[in-house]
Amino acid sequence: MAANGKMSTGNEMVVLKTSEGDGPQYVKDSPRDHPIVIIGAGDYGRSFAGRLVKTGIRVVIGSRDPERRRPNVPEDVVVTSHSDAISRGKIVVLAVPRDAYSDMAELRSDLTGKIVVDVSNKERLDTEKSNAEYLSEDILDKSLVVKGFNVVSAWSLESGLAGGSKEVPICSDDKEARGEVIQLAKDMGFFPMDYGCLRAARDVEAIPLRLLPGWRFATKLMFGLLAFMSIYVLFQGPLYKYVKSGVTKDIQHFPGKGFNRVLAMLALTLLALVYFPGIIAAFRQLAYGTKYQRFPIWLDTWLKSRKQLGLLALLVASLHAIFSACLMSPEYYYHMYEKGPVIEGRQFYGMMFWRGELLIFTGGLALALMSVLGVTSTPSVQNAMNWREFVFVQSKLGFACLFVGTAHCIVYGSTGFNKMYLYVWYTPPPALLVMLLPCLLILLKLFLLSPCLNSRLMQIRRGWESKPKATPV
Ligand SMILES: NC(=O)C1=CN([C@@H]2O[C@H](COP(=O)(O)OP(=O)(O)OC[C@H]3O[C@@H](n4cnc5c(N)ncnc54)[C@H](OP(=O)(O)O)[C@@H]3O)[C@@H](O)[C@H]2O)C=CC1
Numbered sequence: 001m002a003a004n005g006k007m008s009t010g011n012e013m014v015v016l017k018t019s020e021g022d023g024p025q026y027v028k029d030s031p032r033d034h035p036i037v038i039i040g041a042g043d044y045g046r047s048f049a050g051r052l053v054k055t056g057i058r059v060v061i062g063s064r065d066p067e068r069r070r071p072n073v074p075e076d077v078v079v080t081s082h083s084d085a086i087s088r089g090k091i092v093v094l095a096v097p098r099d100a101y102s103d104m105a106e107l108r109s110d111l112t113g114k115i116v117v118d119v120s121n122k123e124r125l126d127t128e129k130s131n132a133e134y135l136s137e138d139i140l141d142k143s144l145v146v147k148g149f150n151v152v153s154a155w156s157l158e159s160g161l162a163g164g165s166k167e168v169p170i171c172s173d174d175k176e177a178r179g180e181v182i183q184l185a186k187d188m189g190f191f192p193m194d195y196g197c198l199r200a201a202r203d204v205e206a207i208p209l210r211l212l213p214g215w216r217f218a219t220k221l222m223f224g225l226l227a228f229m230s231i232y233v234l235f236q237g238p239l240y241k242y243v244k245s246g247v248t249k250d251i252q253h254f255p256g257k258g259f260n261r262v263l264a265m266l267a268l269t270l271l272a273l274v275y276f277p278g279i280i281a282a283f284r285q286l287a288y289g290t291k292y293q294r295f296p297i298w299l300d301t302w303l304k305s306r307k308q309l310g311l312l313a314l315l316v317a318s319l320h321a322i323f324s325a326c327l328m329s330p331e332y333y334y335h336m337y338e339k340g341p342v343i344e345g346r347q348f349y350g351m352m353f354w355r356g357e358l359l360i361f362t363g364g365l366a367l368a369l370m371s372v373l374g375v376t377s378t379p380s381v382q383n384a385m386n387w388r389e390f391v392f393v394q395s396k397l398g399f400a401c402l403f404v405g406t407a408h409c410i411v412y413g414s415t416g417f418n419k420m421y422l423y424v425w426y427t428p429p430p431a432l433l434v435m436l437l438p439c440l441l442i443l444l445k446l447f448l449l450s451p452c453l454n455s456r457l458m459q460i461r462r463g464w465e466s467k468p469k470a471t472p473v
Pocket residue numbers: 039040041042043044045062063064065069094095096097098099100103104119120121122149150151152153154155
């Protein structure tokens with residue numbers, strides 16, 4: 001008997017077999033010695049059957065109308081009535097919609113003691129119990145319900161598992177039933193993941209309904225900053241000039257030149273925001289003298305979004321590089337080029353000043369370092385690195401990138417030192433954000449690296465805690 005009181009069909013049926021010469025042998029009858037039964041000849045049932053046949057596993061489909069469904073199912077698949085199909089196997093895949101589960105109560109006695117695989121998905125995320133729990137508790141309480149395969153699409157099954165994740169979470173209250181379905185998933189070419197008991201089906205059913213969950217915070221932050229910086233740069237620069245002296249030239253150039261400045265500031269700010277929560281967390285741990293104090297939710301969310309913030313920074317920096325490459329001409333950035341002759345009233349330009357070249361050098365280097373950070377944050381590359389290598393790249397190279405990026409912005413701001421006041425006047429918050437945020441971050445990091453603080457932090461991270469204060473008796 002299983003822990004939940006249901007009867008286990010595990011490897012318990014013992015069959016007498018006679019093999020030549022060696023006398024009789026006792027062989028265990030495994031559920032997978034029988035055909036896999038699929039209830040429902042719809043899209044999923046047919047695709048699942050096709051995949052099983054390709055894997056070399058026998059399949060029987062149980063349908064309400066076997067005659068009509070037979071021409072549509074893959075060759076070598078038997079199509080028969082529900083009861084007949086169920087009687088032929090031990091593992092039954094229920095490929096019917098969730099709404100049809102109440103009708104499955106008719107099959108309750110046929111399915112007694114059998115492993116029933118629930119592949120269904122929900123229409124939307126809710127807090128109610130999972131389809132699998134409903135099936136197990138309210139409909140088929142004498143069967144061993146296993147949740148699995150719901151993250152795989154019918155299309156992916158038909159196209160040889162291409163275009164979909166091969167990781168299949170599987171859970172059930174019955175360990176043996178779970179093991180059988182895990183083995184079946186392996187035989188079909190999936191990477192099954194043991195999610196434990198059936199309550200985990202709530203998480204498993206939520207997986208196909210999620211829409212980029214880890215990206216919400218980072219994306220909102222990026223668009224918020226983008227809107228703020230764009231509006232500020234537009235109002236303080238081109239619109240200010242227009243209102244003050246009627247100059248419309250800068251407004252015309254906002255979509256290219258003005259927006260490119262926004263992209264540069266945004267990329268550097270996003271990169272700074274990748275490293276800020278780590279610094280805050282370190283100071284918090286130092287202040288509390290322990291690593292076991294839970295972070296507040298906002299800090300926790302921010303820490304978990306660092307990878308996404310970094311990848312968005314890379315995206316914005318790449319856009320900035322493309323914009324810059326298109327606009328890099330003396331007509332746009334005249335103050336970076338040597339002046340040439342004036343011919344027929346038109347100013348010609350020579351090559352770049354050293355500042356212009358330094359701007360390209362620092363920009364290219366920052367983008368290259370950011371690309372290395374982006375590539376090493378992908379799981380397949382991470383798997384090939386040990387922890388020390390990963391920390392070196394993400395921390396040391398990350399700060400190097402921040403440093404070079406800040407230098408790039410400072411070089412841009414200083415291209416006309418005599419006009420520096422204009423730059424700061426037109427874009428004070430971005431100047432503050434872009435210059436001060438990374439500078440502050442680098443200073444705090446250096447402060448944390450000081451021998452005294454660093455050794456204290458190491459102690460705390462190894463589990464050392466400040467002694468609790470003596471409580472008065
Ligand atoms: N399609 C997909 O990509 C995926 C589907 N799923 C899940 O698989 C299940 C089946 O989906 P799908 O195949 O697309 O749906 P379909 O509508 O294509 O097929 C469902 C089949 O279930 C059977 N059925 C429907 N109503 C009843 C009922 N009242 N009683 C008995 N049998 C019934 C029918 O088979 P018949 O007429 O032969 O009896 C029908 O063809 C769903 O729970 C879905 O959430 C999960 C992951 C991906």
